[in-house]
Structure formats: structure tokens, C-alpha cells
Amino acid sequence: AQRVTQPEKLLSVFKGAPVELKCNYSYSGSPELFWYVQYSRQRLQLLLRHISRESIKGFTADLNKGETSFHLKKPFAQEEDSAMYYCALSLLSGGYNKLIFGAGTRLAVHP
Amino acid sequence: NAGVTQTPKFRILKIGQSMTLQCTQDMNHNYMYWYRQDPGMGLKLIYYSVGAGITDKGEVPNGYNVSRSTTEDFPLRLELAAPSQTSVYFCASSYLAGSTDTQYFGPGTRLTVL
Numbered sequence: 647a648q649r650v651t652q653p654e655k656l657l658s659v660f661k662g663a664p665v666e667l668k669c670n671y672s673y674s675g676s677p678e679l680f681w682y683v684q685y686s687r688q689r690l691q692l693l694l695r696h697i698s699r700e701s702i703k704g705f706t707a708d709l710n711k712g713e714t715s716f717h718l719k720k721p722f723a724q725e726e727d728s729a730m731y732y733c734a735l736s737l738l739s740g741g742y743n744k745l746i747f748g749a750g751t752r753l754a755v756h757p
Numbered sequence: 758n759a760g761v762t763q764t765p766k767f768r769i770l771k772i773g774q775s776m777t778l779q780c781t782q783d784m785n786h787n788y789m790y791w792y793r794q795d796p797g798m799g800l801k802l803i804y805y806s807v808g809a810g811i812t813d814k815g816e817v818p819n820g821y822n823v824s825r826s827t828t829e830d831f832p833l834r835l836e837l838a839a840p841s842q843t844s845v846y847f848c849a850s851s852y853l854a855g856s857t858d859t860q861y862f863g864p865g866t867r868l869t870v871l
Binding site for chain 2 (some may be wrong): 647650655688689690691692732743744745746747748750752
């Protein structure tokens with residue numbers, strides 16, 4: 647069965663420290679993976695998608711098919727990065743874009 | 758553009774009551790979705806729609822109904838509310854069905870059933 651696992655509920659770091667939010671997935675096909683973010687009092691929004699190979703707000707994520715992982719990384723955390731982060735696996739199923747979400751990791755960046 | 762809007766933001770229901778959660782999008786998106794998020798869990802798909810007049814069940818449809826009479830609106834109906842339906846409900850929309858397409862989310866409705 648398809649599944650997304652985010653093993654950490656909370657990740658607490660100091661400003662300027664490196665950040666790695668872990669995401670592992672279970673899927674037999676070719677995965678399409680995303681990171682969504684929810685800042686305080688804001689709606690869930692797309693942060694980045696693996697197919698774009700982009701860096702958004704200093705965050706990058708590399709798909710590792712061997713380890714079935716899509717960890718989100720940033721070399722120097724900022725206080726404004728504090729938010730809930732959700733990893734999501736996208737499947738085309740029955741004609742719609744099915745997103746399977748992990749449980750989320752709360753990132754807290756302290757001054 | 759307002760994007761995806763949801764009303765109400767909060768609601769408390771008694772067991773057995775019914776209500777409709779409203780969702781509207783102004784992006785002319787064909788695809789719309791309803792998710793629920795229980796504490797400490799990821800979002801789970803309740804229902805989705807690929808266009809006006811077409812809806813289908815997601816992973817957790819029991820206890821809910823939907824309709825899609827227009828492109829813009831996708832209301833979610835709870836009949837006979839139960840404590841197990843206490844959750845945060847998110848509506849989302851996307852332009853395409855492609856797996857790389859972005860889903861745009863509403864702000865959520867926090868529902869408590871007592």
C-alpha cells in the first residue's frame with residue numbers, strides 16, 4: 647500500500663543551524679513527491695515538488711529511490727521557517743490527482 | 758483572486774445534528790477535493806470531484822455527502838454528526854489531474870462534535 651512516513655513530530659533547532667526534515671515513502675511505481683507547508687494562521691501551500699528540482703526559500707529536497715526518501719533540507723534555518731511541514735506522494739488514480747500525506751513535522755526555529 | 762474559501766471557520770455540533778461545510782474557488786479549477794485532518798495525522802481524502810456534476814468517494818467517505826452543481830462550489834454535507842467526525846476539514850482545488858499539478862487549499866473548518 648502507498649504510504650508516507652514522517653518519523654519526527656517535532657524538530658527543534660536554533661537559528662542558523664542546518665535542518666533536515668525526514669520523509670520516507672512506500673510506493674511500487676515511479677513516485678511524484680511534494681513538500682507542503684503551513685505557517686501559523688495560514689493555509690496549507692505547496693513548498694516544492696521533486697520534479698522541478700528547485701530551491702524554494704533555501705529549501706531543497708532530493709528524491710532517493712534506493713532509500714525511498716525525500717528529505718527536506720536547508721543549510722541555515724531562519725525563525726520564519728517555523729511551520730508544519732507535510733510530505734506528500736502524488737498518484738494519478740481514477741482520473742484525479744490523489745495526494746497521500748504524511749502526518750507532518752513541526753519545525754520550531756529558536757532565536 | 759480569493760483562491761479557495763471555506764465557511765464556517767469553526768463549528769460545534771451536537772451528536773445527530775447535520776450541517777454543510779461550504780467551499781468555493783474562483784480559479785476556474787475543474788478538480789476539487791475534501792480532506793479531513795485528525796490530530797497528529799496526515800490529511801485523508803473524503804470526496805473529490807473532476808468537474809460539475811461528477812463526484813466520487815475518496816478514502817474516508819462514510820458519513821459524508823457532496824454535490825457539485827457548479828464549477829466554483831463543492832459543499833460537504835454531514836448527516837447525523839458523530840464524535841468521530843471531530844476534525845479539521847480542508848477543501849482544495851487543482852486545475853489539472855496530473856500528478857505534478859499543485860493543489861490549492863482553503864483555510865480549513867474546525868469541527869467539534871459533542
